[in-house]
Amino acid sequence: MTHAQILLCLDKFRGSATAVEACRWLAxxxxxxxxxxxxxxxxxxxxGEGxxxxxxxxxxxxxxxxVSGPTGEPVTAQLAVRGDRAVVELAQASGLHLLPADRRAPLTASTRGTGELLAAAMDLDCREIVLAVGGSxxxxxxxxxxxxxxxxxxxARGAELPPGGAAxxxxxTVDLTGLDPRLRDTRLVLASDVDNPMLGPDGAAIVFGPQKGADAEQVALLEAALSRYARAMAKELGLDLSDRPGAGAAGGAGFAALVLGAxxxxxxxxxxxxxxxxxALAGASLVxxxxxxxxxxxxxxxxxIGVADRARRAGVxxxxxAGRLEVPLAELAAHGIVAAHSLAERAGSPATAMAETRRxxxxxGAELARRLP
Structure with missing residues (x-):
């Protein structure tokens, strides 16, 4: 037992534990x-968040x-910085969790605060910035x-557009000549698990708009607005980036990152x-x-699943x-997962699982430890 090592790689349990807390409590x-x-x-x-x-x-x-929050109110966000590298989390400035359920703003919410975070990272002389998008x-x-x-x-009159997708x-027209010149010397990485384009049936408005409070009429309005914006941007750039994988991430924030050369x-x-x-996997007995x-x-x-696939390839x-387990173990086994535990099943209900996540x-964790050879 003294030579065994267990590696805990948990993501957040939304609404009940951050990833850091989940790992700590299991440990x-x-x-x-x-x-x-x-x-x-x-x-x-x-x-995304976390x-x-x-x-x-x-x-x-x-x-x-x-920085500016999604509807313009100020919010305090955090950058993660090491050396000349920074991580910007879009959700901290432009996240859906920042708005109460009765104050969603699908037509007017803006990513301005995320741009302000990018500028703040460059103010710190960071020359590589990871833009993590999700949860917008x-x-x-x-x-x-x-x-x-x-x-x-x-x-058409040359006036600056107000915030939000509907505008x-x-x-x-789009004019990029005034972009912060420091961007030319900054390496930008778009970190996203979403490969959707910005437009069409798999795009930002149709797939993700309803999650942000948009009804069917608003989704159609946003799709048309994004299409017009994409055409204006294509005229400025000389090419259309709206169909690139990831352009639809975070309501099209991925598109903006690609425009910046991410x-x-x-x-x-x-x-x-x-x-x-x-x-770390080289010394692990279980992940x-x-x-x-x-x-x-x-x-x-x-x-x-990204972690599980790495562990499977390493033979660990x-x-x-999970709080709730909605995938059969047979499907998880293809990713090297040999056992699965549901907090809701242990607790008897999802509500109890969320209320008593730590316990x-x-x-x-105790059960996992007892089952190790």
Whole structure:
């Protein structure tokens, strides 16, 4: 037992535990049941909420920045910084979780605050910036992000457009000549697990608009507005980036990142490289992955499956822990997951699982430790 090591790579349990807390609470249960067992906590994220926290846990330091929230109100966000590298989490400035359910603003929410975070990172002399997108309140095609960095998006009369995706229905021209000149010397990485284009049936408005509070009429309005914006941008650039993979991420913020020359990489892969996961796997007897709901969407490249696939290739068995488990173990087995634990099943209901996440993770950790050979 003293030579065994268990590696904990959990993502957030939305509404009840951050990734850092989930790893800590599971570790508490393991250590209580098996004090001699070596446990390494490596919280993960895939580009959405919790990405900055995961990088902070990996050794980056936090820099608080006051920026515009999705509807213009000021919010305090954090950058994760190490050396000349910074991580910007869109959700901290432009996230859906920043707006109460009765104050969603699908037509007017803006990514301006995310652009302000990028500028703040450059103010710190960071020359590589990871832009982690996911969990946005916005469908503005990243227009606010670009405007915060000096771009101008104009109507037919030459007036600057107001915030939000609906305003893009009046987009006539885009002027990028005023973009912050520091961007030319900055390497930008778009970290996203979403490969959707910006337009069409798989695009930002139609697929993700309803999640942000848009009804059918508003979705149609946003789709038409983004199409007009994309045409105006194509005239400025001399090429159309709206159909590129990832352009539809975070309501089209991915499109803005591509306009700025970003290189797109899966969010979980960016973090796993930073964690040195492959080296950590070399000494592991078991890897534990998990998140609040392990479902069919998880299988499309979310953090738990990204970690599990790496562990499978390294020959290390994987266990999964989830608030709710909605994928049969037979499907998880293809990713090297040999056991799966549901907090809702243990608790008797999802509501109890969310209310008592710490206790349930501790109990699950103790059970995992007892089952290790």
């Amino acid at each position: 508490e249960g393991i250590r209580q049941a098996a004090p001699d067992l070596r446990v390494r906590e490596a919280p993960v994220a895939d580009g 990405t900055v926290a995961a990088f902070l846990a990996a050794g980056y330091h936090a820099v608080p920045v006051r 309140a916005t469908t503005d095609g990243g227009a606010g992000l670009l405007q915060a960095l000096g771009a101008r998006i104009l109507d 893009l229905a009046e987009a006539e 290189r797109r990489e899966p969010g979980v892969e960016v973090l796993l490289a930073e964690l040195g996961l492959d080296a 534990v992955v998990g998140e609040g709901c392990l479902d069919a969407q998880s299988l499309r490249g979310k953090a738990p 068995p994987v266990a999964a822990v 349930l993770l501790q109990e699950t």
